[in-house]
Amino acid sequence: MKIKLPGHKIREEKALNENKRTRDKKNKDEKTVLSEKSKFAIVEAYKSARTNIMFSLSATDKKAFAITSYAKGDGKSTVAANLAISFSKMGKRVILIDCDLRRPNLHNILKLENKAGFSDMVGRMVVFDDVVNREVLPCLDVLTSGTIPPNPSELICSPEVSRFVERLNREYDYIIFDSPPVGVVADALLLKEYIAGYILVTRERKTTHGDIEKLLQNIKVTDSKPLGFIRVGVTHEGKRGRRGYYYYYYYQYY
Numbered sequence: 001m002k003i004k005l006p007g008h009k010i011r012e013e014k015a016l017n018e019n020k021r022t023r024d025k026k027n028k029d030e031k032t033v034l035s036e037k038s039k040f041a042i043v044e045a046y047k048s049a050r051t052n053i054m055f056s057l058s059a060t061d062k063k064a065f066a067i068t069s070y071a072k073g074d075g076k077s078t079v080a081a082n083l084a085i086s087f088s089k090m091g092k093r094v095i096l097i098d099c100d101l102r103r104p105n106l107h108n109i110l111k112l113e114n115k116a117g118f119s120d121m122v123g124r125m126v127v128f129d130d131v132v133n134r135e136v137l138p139c140l141d142v143l144t145s146g147t148i149p150p151n152p153s154e155l156i157c158s159p160e161v162s163r164f165v166e167r168l169n170r171e172y173d174y175i176i177f178d179s180p181p182v183g184v185v186a187d188a189l190l191l192k193e194y195i196a197g198y199i200l201v202t203r204e205r206k207t208t209h210g211d212i213e214k215l216l217q218n219i220k221v222t223d224s225k226p227l228g229f230i231r232v233g234v235t236h237e238g239k240r241g242r243r244g245y246y247y248y249y250y251y252q253y254y
């Protein structure tokens with residue numbers, strides 16, 4: 001006989017809600033990652049962002065750029081994944097690296113395992129060739145974050161990263177870093193010497209003018225360069241008044 005303890009119903013309900021939340025998040029992530037099914041306007045918006053970024057990079061001797069924003073949950077990882085997909089569609093060799101060693105998410109968005117990755121490689125526990133996900137899509141390799149380390153800032157500063165980026169420069173046409181938000185910690189800004197600059201993500205109805213000011217200030221203080229903004233989560237009111245259509249929009253900062 002099964003004895004039902006008080007509170008079991010609450011636990012059951014909690015588990016059901018948890019499942020629903022995971023399912024909803026999965027569906028949402030699927031919708032926000034570029035695929036054959038993506039809306040024309042979204043694919044085009046990423047293409048135009050891609051063109052702008054290519055022009056910005058061509059003015060420097062760098063092949064790398066990083067995506068950051070003011071706060072967590074703004075959409076950095078989603079934008080990083082979509083830009084990487086868009087760049088790889090041109091037939092150029094692209095590597096996407098999850099450098100958010102505090103709250104990594106790229107592996108969830110791209111449905112990859114994250115047993116080992118960037119942090120383990122920089123900590124010299126594994127070698128790049130053993131942990132990189134080759135050809136996640138044609139021309140697109142992805143390195144997930146790896147084990148969450150106790151000292152993310154020190155890892156990003158380590159000389160191993162500089163050797164690693166040198167190698168990537170030889171093997172790839174574009175290097176894209178998904179990085180942490182710069183509102184609280186400055187890990188993302190430690191990448192500045194390897195990259196041409198930062199693509200800044202702002203989110204409609206979330207990012208405030210104050211956030212943008214602080215974001216730009218943090219970037220300026222470290223002498224880094226903003227390459228442009230990508231605004232996400234813009235709802236577009238359709239002809240029949242249907243809402244909930246996610247739209248990406250890009251404009252050049254400089």
Ligand SMILES: Nc1ncnc2c1ncn2[C@@H]1O[C@H](COP(=O)(O)OP(=O)(O)O)[C@@H](O)[C@H]1O
Pocket residue numbers: 025028029032069071072073074075076077078079105232233234246247
């Ligand atoms: N343009 C968008 N429209 C709607 N939801 C989005 C959009 N971009 C990201 N999201 C959702 O927001 C959540 C956080 O996104 P994520 O890219 O992980 O943010 P960050 O890397 O800045 O923390 C995810 O659940 C993602 O599906």
Ligand SMILES: [Mg+2]
Pocket residue numbers: 076077078100103104105106178179
């Ligand atoms: Mg992220």
